[in-house]
Amino acid sequence: MPLIIFALVLLALFVIELLGPVQTWVIQPFTAAIAKVSAVALQIFDSTVQADGIVLRNIQTGAAVSIQPGCNGVEAMICVIAAIVATPADWRRKMMGIGLGFMAIQTLNLVRIISLFYLLQWNPAWFEWAHLYLWQALIMLDGLVVYLFWVRMLPAPVDRDRPADAMAPSV
Amino acid sequence: MPRRPIDRFLVCVLLWLAPTFVVWYALGPLLLMPIAGWTHWVLTYGFPQAIAAVEPQGITVDIVTQFITTSANVALPPGAQAQLIFTINALQYTYGLPLLLALTLAAPTDIGDKLYRTMMGSMVFMLIPVWGIACDALKVLVFQMEPAIAEQMGTTPLTRELLALAYQLGYLILPAVAPILIWAAFHRDFLREWLPQTRQGQSISS
Numbered sequence: 001m002p003l004i005i006f007a008l009v010l011l012a013l014f015v016i017e018l019l020g021p022v023q024t025w026v027i028q029p030f031t032a033a034i035a036k037v038s039a040v041a042l043q044i045f046d047s048t049v050q051a052d053g054i055v056l057r058n059i060q061t062g063a064a065v066s067i068q069p070g071c072n073g074v075e076a077m078i079c080v081i082a083a084i085v086a087t088p089a090d091w092r093r094k095m096m097g098i099g100l101g102f103m104a105i106q107t108l109n110l111v112r113i114i115s116l117f118y119l120l121q122w123n124p125a126w127f128e129w130a131h132l133y134l135w136q137a138l139i140m141l142d143g144l145v146v147y148l149f150w151v152r153m154l155p156a157p158v159d160r161d162r163p164a165d166a167m168a169p170s171v
Numbered sequence: 172m173p174r175r176p177i178d179r180f181l182v183c184v185l186l187w188l189a190p191t192f193v194v195w196y197a198l199g200p201l202l203l204m205p206i207a208g209w210t211h212w213v214l215t216y217g218f219p220q221a222i223a224a225v226e227p228q229g230i231t232v233d234i235v236t237q238f239i240t241t242s243a244n245v246a247l248p249p250g251a252q253a254q255l256i257f258t259i260n261a262l263q264y265t266y267g268l269p270l271l272l273a274l275t276l277a278a279p280t281d282i283g284d285k286l287y288r289t290m291m292g293s294m295v296f297m298l299i300p301v302w303g304i305a306c307d308a309l310k311v312l313v314f315q316m317e318p319a320i321a322e323q324m325g326t327t328p329l330t331r332e333l334l335a336l337a338y339q340l341g342y343l344i345l346p347a348v349a350p351i352l353i354w355a356a357f358h359r360d361f362l363r364e365w366l367p368q369t370r371q372g373q374s375i376s377s
Contacts, residue, residue: 014344018336075343079351133266134192140347141188141270145181151366152177 006086013078028054031072034106038067038113049117056117063121065113071131073109073139077102080143089154097150104146108139176279177365183277191269191276199230202268203261206297207232210304217305221312221324223254225304230262234308238320257311264303264346271296271350278358288357292350299349303341310338 016022031054039051048060057064069075080101084094112135120127195202204227211225214234224235238255275289313321313334321331355362 010344014340015336018339070343075347079344079348132263136266136347137270140351141184144351148177148366156367
C-alpha cells in the first residue's frame with residue numbers, strides 16, 4: 001500500500017508541477033528566487049555575479065548558467081514528499097519531514113548551482129559531466145538521507161500482535 | 172566510522188560513489204549496447220513507420236528515422252536523398268546506475284549477495300534508460316522536427332500531451348528515483364531491521 005500511495009502522490013505532484021499555470025505562477029518565480037539567492041550567496045565573495053531571472057551571469061566574462069527544470073530541486077522535493085506522505089506517521093511529523101527535506105535539498109542545490117557556475121568557467125567538459133550525471137545522483141542521495149533520518153526520528157512501532165505483558169519492561 | 176548501522180551505511184555509500192561513477196563512465200559504451208538494443212526493439216516494433224534503427228555510438232545513440240530530410244543544411248549530390256538521423260546522449264538516462272551500485276555495495280551483505288543484488292538491480296534499472304531514450308526520440312520527432320512528421324505519425328493533441336508527460340517523467344523523475352526504489356526493493360530485510368517505523372500492520376505510538 002505505501003508503494004501505491006508513493007507512486008500516486010509522485011505522479012500527481014509531477015503532473016501538477018508541469019501544468020502551465022503552476023509553471024508560470026509557482027515554478028518559474030521559485031526558480032528565479034533560487035537564482036537570486038545563489039547570486040546573493042556568490043556576491044559575498046565574488047562581486048562580478050548577477051542574477052537575471054533564472055540566469056546567473058558573470059558580468060565580466062559573460063559566462064552564464066540558466067537554472068532549468070531538473071536543476072531547481074523541485075523534482076527531488078516531489079520524490080521526498082511522496083515518500084514521506086506514503087510512510088505511516090501523523091501529519092505533524094510528516095509536515096516536519098517535508099520542511100526538513102525542503103531545507104536539505106535546497107541547501108545542497110545551492111551548493112550545486114554555485115559549483116556548476118564556477119565549473120563552467122573552469123572547464124565546460126567537467127561542467128557537463130557534473131551537471132548531467134554527478135549532481136543529479138547526489139541530490140537524490142540527499143533526498144534519501146533526509147528520508148532515512150526523518151524515519152529514524154519517528155517513534156518506534158507498537159506490535160499489536162504481542163500480548164500486553166510481553167511489552168512490559170522486565171525488572 | 173559511525174556506530175549506528177544506518178550511519179555507517181550512508182558513509183559507505185558516499186565512499187562507494189566515486190569508484191562506481193568512474194567504472195560506470197568507463198564502461199558507458201559497453202553498458203549502452205544492450206540498452207540501445209532494447210530501445211531499438213521497442214521503437215521499431217512500436218513505431219515502424221517512424222523509426223528504422225537505434226544504433227549505439229559510444230555514450231550516445233543515433234536514432235535512424237524512416238523520414239527523408241529536406242533541410243537546406245544538408246549538402247547532397249543531385250538526385251540523392253538523406254535519411255533523417257539524430258543523436259541522443261543516452262548516458263544521461265543511466266546516471267542512477269552508479270548510485271544503485273553504491274547503495275548495493277554499501278549494504279552489509281556478503282560478497283555473493285552483493286553480486287546477486289547488483290546483477291538483478293542493474294537488470295531492472297536498464298528499463299529506465301530504455302523508457303527515457305524511447306520517449307526522447309519520439310519527443311524530438313513530434314516536437315522538434317517539421318510539423319509534417321508529427322502529422323505523418325498520426326499524433327493527436329492528447330497523444331502529444333501524454334508523450335510530453337512520459338518524456339518529462341523519463342528525464343526528470345525515473346532516472347533519479349528508480350535506483351533508490353530498486354535498492355529498497357532488494358533490501359527490504361535491512362530496511363525493516365534499520366527502520367522498524369516503516370513496518371506495516373503496526374501502529375505508531377506517539
